[in-house]
Amino acid sequence: MDSFGKLMLNHSHLVVAIIILGLVALPIAIWLDLRHLSDQNLQVQATSLDSIISEIRGYYSRNVVGRIQQNSGRNQVLHNYQEIPGAIPIPATLSIELGDLISKTAGNVDYRFVSDHTFTNRVPHRLDDFETDALRTFRHPKNTARVVAKTSGSLFDRQIRIATPVVLAGSCVDCHNNHPLSPKRDWVVGDVRGIQELVVNQPIASNLFSFKFLLIYFVCAGTIGFAFALTQFRQASSFRKLNEELEAGNSFLASISTQISKYLSPQVYKSIFSGEKDASISTERKKLTIFFSDIVNFTSATESLQPEELTTLLNEYFTEMSRIALYHGATIDKFIGDAILVFFGDPETKGVAEDARACMRMALEMQSRLKELNAEWRQRGFEHPFRARIGINTGYCNVGNFGSEERMDYTIIGAEANLAARLEPIAEPGGIVMSYETFVLVQDMVEAKQLEPAKFKGIAREVIPYAVRSVAHTPKAQRIDVMNERLPGIRLFLDVEAMDDANIDNAKQMLESALQTVASRKAVSPASS
Numbered sequence: 001m002d003s004f005g006k007l008m009l010n011h012s013h014l015v016v017a018i019i020i021l022g023l024v025a026l027p028i029a030i031w032l033d034l035r036h037l038s039d040q041n042l043q044v045q046a047t048s049l050d051s052i053i054s055e056i057r058g059y060y061s062r063n064v065v066g067r068i069q070q071n072s073g074r075n076q077v078l079h080n081y082q083e084i085p086g087a088i089p090i091p092a093t094l095s096i097e098l099g100d101l102i103s104k105t106a107g108n109v110d111y112r113f114v115s116d117h118t119f120t121n122r123v124p125h126r127l128d129d130f131e132t133d134a135l136r137t138f139r140h141p142k143n144t145a146r147v148v149a150k151t152s153g154s155l156f157d158r159q160i161r162i163a164t165p166v167v168l169a170g171s172c173v174d175c176h177n178n179h180p181l182s183p184k185r186d187w188v189v190g191d192v193r194g195i196q197e198l199v200v201n202q203p204i205a206s207n208l209f210s211f212k213f214l215l216i217y218f219v220c221a222g223t224i225g226f227a228f229a230l231t232q233f234r235q236a237s238s239f240r241k242l243n244e245e246l247e248a249g250n251s252f253l254a255s256i257s258t259q260i261s262k263y264l265s266p267q268v269y270k271s272i273f274s275g276e277k278d279a280s281i282s283t284e285r286k287k288l289t290i291f292f293s294d295i296v297n298f299t300s301a302t303e304s305l306q307p308e309e310l311t312t313l314l315n316e317y318f319t320e321m322s323r324i325a326l327y328h329g330a331t332i333d334k335f336i337g338d339a340i341l342v343f344f345g346d347p348e349t350k351g352v353a354e355d356a357r358a359c360m361r362m363a364l365e366m367q368s369r370l371k372e373l374n375a376e377w378r379q380r381g382f383e384h385p386f387r388a389r390i391g392i393n394t395g396y397c398n399v400g401n402f403g404s405e406e407r408m409d410y411t412i413i414g415a416e417a418n419l420a421a422r423l424e425p426i427a428e429p430g431g432i433v434m435s436y437e438t439f440v441l442v443q444d445m446v447e448a449k450q451l452e453p454a455k456f457k458g459i460a461r462e463v464i465p466y467a468v469r470s471v472a473h474t475p476k477a478q479r480i481d482v483m484n485e486r487l488p489g490i491r492l493f494l495d496v497e498a499m500d501d502a503n504i505d506n507a508k509q510m511l512e513s514a515l516q517t518v519a520s521r522k523a524v525s526p527a528s529s
Contacts, residue, residue, distance in 0.1 A: 115194025
């Protein structure tokens with residue numbers, strides 16, 4: 001039903017067309033019924049009139065003409081009875097004159113008594129095709145029909161013609177065979193002398209007012225239906241305009257949301273637009289793992305680069321680091337000049353331990369990728385590419401929306417966040433330094449060296465930093481989760497935990513192909529020497 005409703009809403013002209021078609025079809029159906037009713041009434045009327053005239057003529061023949069003929073000499077029965085005093089008309093003359101009288105009196109009824117054997121002193125009857133066919137039908141030896149009918153007319157009037165045979169009785173046969181002006185003198189009883197024909201005309205509209213109550217109902221229903229259709233059409237037009245405005249608004253909002261998403265971390269963007277979080281000033285206290293990185297000697301590096309070159313390198317650096325951060329599930333807080341602040345644990349978390357481990361995997365991959373970028377940048381002519389230092393800490397922070405009702409920022413504050421920023425400067429270029437709280441959670445992943453305890457500004461306690469030296473070596477029986485190795489001609493970073501089954505199969509194929517390449521090179525070297 002919903003899809004049908006949407007279809008009708010989007011194609012309102014179809015609704016109007018269907019309603020109009022329904023309104024038009026009703027009077028057509030009524031008109032067809034009137035036409036059928038008129039045909040039936042005409043046939044009934046014509047048949048009744050024909051029967052009445054036939055009875056009148058028969059009555060006249062039997063009870064008037066017949067009785068006078070039985071008492072000959074006292075009166076005469078003539079076709080020209082008007083010329084003889086005291087004479088009466090023969091049945092045929094009576095029928096003809098009766099037809100003229102009926103045709104003059106009843107405006108929609110015509111009566112004709114016609115024959116192809118007229119008396120010699122009469123004007124011959126002109127028979128049309130209907131009358132000729134009727135005579136032929138009635139005189140056929142095998143004919144059993146007593147009535148021939150034909151209905152015709154136009155859209156606005158109907159006409160029915162009914163012909164019945166004029167059959168000679170005994171008295172009629174004697175008269176016609178003995179009359180001096182009779183064109184035929186061998187008539188026998190039962191012969192068809194001619195036909196009597198009734199033509200009834202009736203305009204269909206004359207029956208229309210027989211349905212006055214139906215017409216009143218139709219006018220009312222049609223008015224209401226037309227008003228309803230007009231209202232529906234206007235509503236559909238309004239809805240269509242509203243939908244167009246909504247579609248335009250949705251497109252605009254989608255475009256704006258896409259642009260806004262570039263200024264927010266995907267997790268934050270998702271939580272806001274899904275309704276999980278409100279855009280209101282509120283914070284929570286959570287245990288997070290905070291990551292802070294900074295480019296070594298960035299200020300001096302900028303002096304040797306043109307602004308356009310610096311912008312290109314910095315954008316490439318941020319793009320690659322952001323891609324790695326998002327891959328590992330980090331929430332990108334902000335870019336502060338050349339520094340990056342991200343954290344794990346909000347708005348999505350896999351637990352404190354796993355958040356710390358994901359952060360360490362991310363840091364290792366970032367340093368590895370930065371080495372690859374340095375090689376690419378050197379090939380492009382940049383003598384002093386970027387090197388970064390990374391500080392990591394795990395602890396409780398306030399996280400949420402900070403700011404005013406008009407302008408707010410989703411970020412973290414607290415001493416633990418500051419500690420990550422304080423640990424970063426003591427790391428070696430290209431190195432990673434973490435707090436003891438983080439080291440405890442990732443000690444099976446990396447080999448780290450404990451540094452001298454230190455006091456940092458804004459941190460009340462003494463902090464024991466740990467500097468990552470390498471990825472932890474594990475026994476062969478155990479799986480190596482992370483590999484980050486670099487030799488002349490090869491750079492390898494492998495994070496098994498971050499792979500799914502399909503990626504593991506692809507990695508196997510790549511490593512096997514690499515081993516085959518190395519083996520083939522080793523086999524060719526002695527021969528070439």
